[in-house]
Amino acid sequence: MATSLIPLSSSFLQPLKFKTLAKPRTPLNLSTTRKTITTCDSQNKNTEASSNPSSRNPNFQKRRKSSKYGTSRRSILKKSFLQEQVTFTARVSEDPQVAIIGGGMAGLVCALNLEARGVKSTVFDTGIHGLGGRLGTRFVEPQGLVFDHAAQFFTADDSRFIQYVDGWLEKGLVREWKGAVGELEVGGSFTQFPSSSPPKYIAVNGMRSLADSLLLESRLANVVRPCWISKLEPLNGMWHLSENGTPRGQFDVIVIAHNGKCANRLLSASGLPLVAKQMKKLDLSSIWALLAAFNDPLPTVNFEGAFVKGIESLSWMGNNSAKLGNGGTPHCWTFFSTAAYGKQNKVPQENIPTVTSEKVRAGMLQGVEIALGLPEGSLPKPVYTRLQLWGAALPKNTPAVPCIFDPQGRAGICGDWLLGSNLESAAISGEALGNHIADYLQNSEADPEEFAIGLHDWPSPLAGHDIGQFPGLTSVGEKQEAEAYQLL
Numbered sequence: 001m002a003t004s005l006i007p008l009s010s011s012f013l014q015p016l017k018f019k020t021l022a023k024p025r026t027p028l029n030l031s032t033t034r035k036t037i038t039t040c041d042s043q044n045k046n047t048e049a050s051s052n053p054s055s056r057n058p059n060f061q062k063r064r065k066s067s068k069y070g071t072s073r074r075s076i077l078k079k080s081f082l083q084e085q086v087t088f089t090a091r092v093s094e095d096p097q098v099a100i101i102g103g104g105m106a107g108l109v110c111a112l113n114l115e116a117r118g119v120k121s122t123v124f125d126t127g128i129h130g131l132g133g134r135l136g137t138r139f140v141e142p143q144g145l146v147f148d149h150a151a152q153f154f155t156a157d158d159s160r161f162i163q164y165v166d167g168w169l170e171k172g173l174v175r176e177w178k179g180a181v182g183e184l185e186v187g188g189s190f191t192q193f194p195s196s197s198p199p200k201y202i203a204v205n206g207m208r209s210l211a212d213s214l215l216l217e218s219r220l221a222n223v224v225r226p227c228w229i230s231k232l233e234p235l236n237g238m239w240h241l242s243e244n245g246t247p248r249g250q251f252d253v254i255v256i257a258h259n260g261k262c263a264n265r266l267l268s269a270s271g272l273p274l275v276a277k278q279m280k281k282l283d284l285s286s287i288w289a290l291l292a293a294f295n296d297p298l299p300t301v302n303f304e305g306a307f308v309k310g311i312e313s314l315s316w317m318g319n320n321s322a323k324l325g326n327g328g329t330p331h332c333w334t335f336f337s338t339a340a341y342g343k344q345n346k347v348p349q350e351n352i353p354t355v356t357s358e359k360v361r362a363g364m365l366q367g368v369e370i371a372l373g374l375p376e377g378s379l380p381k382p383v384y385t386r387l388q389l390w391g392a393a394l395p396k397n398t399p400a401v402p403c404i405f406d407p408q409g410r411a412g413i414c415g416d417w418l419l420g421s422n423l424e425s426a427a428i429s430g431e432a433l434g435n436h437i438a439d440y441l442q443n444s445e446a447d448p449e450e451f452a453i454g455l456h457d458w459p460s461p462l463a464g465h466d467i468g469q470f471p472g473l474t475s476v477g478e479k480q481e482a483e484a485y486q487l488l
């Protein structure tokens with residue numbers, strides 16, 4: 001397969017105008033490649049440093065040199081808003097390559113949709129053990145413990161997402177969670193969601209197994225992990241990606257499929273002020289996750305998963321062993337705090353002080369005891385615990401656009417937060433951006449500005465559970481209230 005790269009002129013600065021999206025006019029005719037799974041170490045070292053950045057804009061270069069790369073929120077903000085827009089003016093390559101930075105649900109579905117349209121992509125992800133991001137599973141050996149430590153289950157309401165779920169069901173990647181799931185009031189009163197509730201889906205071998213399976217059959221999508229893309233540079237008409245100074249390839253289009261501090265840093269000096277500004281509007285919650293294994297079943301428990309009401313240190317408890325049908329012992333539980341508790345006890349997630357971890361662990365286990373209505377100090381001692389802070393857990397606001405795309409900078413964003421706070425939103429956003437980029441690449445003759453999307457939308461607050469939204473799943477209380485209202 002030959003890859004022809006057309007030499008491109010240097011970019012120049014110009015303001016953006018926005019029009020509505022054009023319909024695709026010509027089909028893509030792109031050749032195929034075989035899928036390879038590589039880690040960063042085995043990536044080919046290419047020629048990132050050979051181009052002269054000052055050819056873009058000498059003033060821009062000068063300003064970048066004079067300001068030290070800072071990581072404080074203030075300096076990131078300042079950099080984001082001061083940077084000038086990069087504009088690619090020449091045609092994209094004949095065989096375009098898209099870099100997707102983030103291998104969570106959104107990035108993976110984006111790659112799948114690019115593939116369906118004949119476009120090659122490379123997904124970069126930080127995951128050491130696998131893909132998935134917040135679709136994560138922790139395996140603890142040699143004890144054989146399994147914990148879903150972010151997404152617990154999902155519902156499917158949107159017809160596009162239902163299609164994916166049907167496909168995953170067919171392939172045996174997911175199945176319905178038939179165990180008792182509902183709401184738990186302080187004192188141990190559990191109410192199961194009624195049988196009329198929408199099906200609750202789980203991945204058969206833990207949530208991460210779904211993420212790891214999605215691109216296995218792909219021919220046009222490469223996966224590179226673990227890899228933390230730390231720099232994006234627009235040079236000579238291509239995006240050059242690097243990881244701590246090591247080149248990770250050059251691409252026609254980039255996709256930011258992650259959010260939070262990491263994305264803000266990456267975008268702060270990229271030449272994408274509009275994209276950076278949209279990302280900066282995102283507000284995220286923090287959630288503590290406590291993984292705990294017990295030798296014996298927890299007393300009084302008659303459910304597999306429960307949204308906990310009325311306790312600040314606890315918003316969810318789920319029994320992974322029962323859910324995944326692992327049976328036997330130990331019993332692996334995932335406990336999540338509320339977002340309010342996460343905020344109160346927020347610390348740097350990569351460096352949790354011992355005093356905080358001890359306080360939070362004790363607080364959450366006490367929450368479990370109170371939720372189950374157990375006498376003080378009677379909760380069995382876990383044989384294993386692991387505490388984790390999801391510092392950028394769930395979006396608290398959304399612009400409610402399926403994706404963001406800056407055609408001048410050839411850069412897009414997908415992710416749950418653009419539509420909601422769940423796997424369904426992430427998948428739909430990934431699909432939307434994949435198709436949008438394919439439309440853009442297919443319409444090389446069209447005015448690029450027609451492809452600008454989501455660059456000026458304002459976010460509004462998001463409602464939902466502390467651990468996200470579950471489309472179609474109504475709170476037991478709300479449902480009873482609605483039924484009582486109907487009887488009047």
Ligand SMILES: Cc1cc2nc3c(=O)[nH]c(=O)nc-3n(C[C@H](O)[C@H](O)[C@H](O)COP(=O)(O)OP(=O)(O)OC[C@H]3O[C@@H](n4cnc5c(N)ncnc54)[C@H](O)[C@@H]3O)c2cc1C
Nearest residue numbers: 102104105106126133134151152153229258415416422423
């Ligand atoms: C505690 C918790 C519980 C949840 N429970 C549920 C639930 O039960 N049901 C549900 O539907 N949803 C749930 N969610 C929400 C759901 O997990 C997310 O909506 C969804 O997984 C988001 O997918 P995403 O692709 O947008 O982002 P992510 O999953 O966050 O993926 C982004 C990926 O990008 C990677 N990355 C970041 N920076 C870089 C970089 N510079 N270079 C390379 N890679 C990078 C990250 O490591 C990550 O793998 C929960 C979330 C949390 C935190």
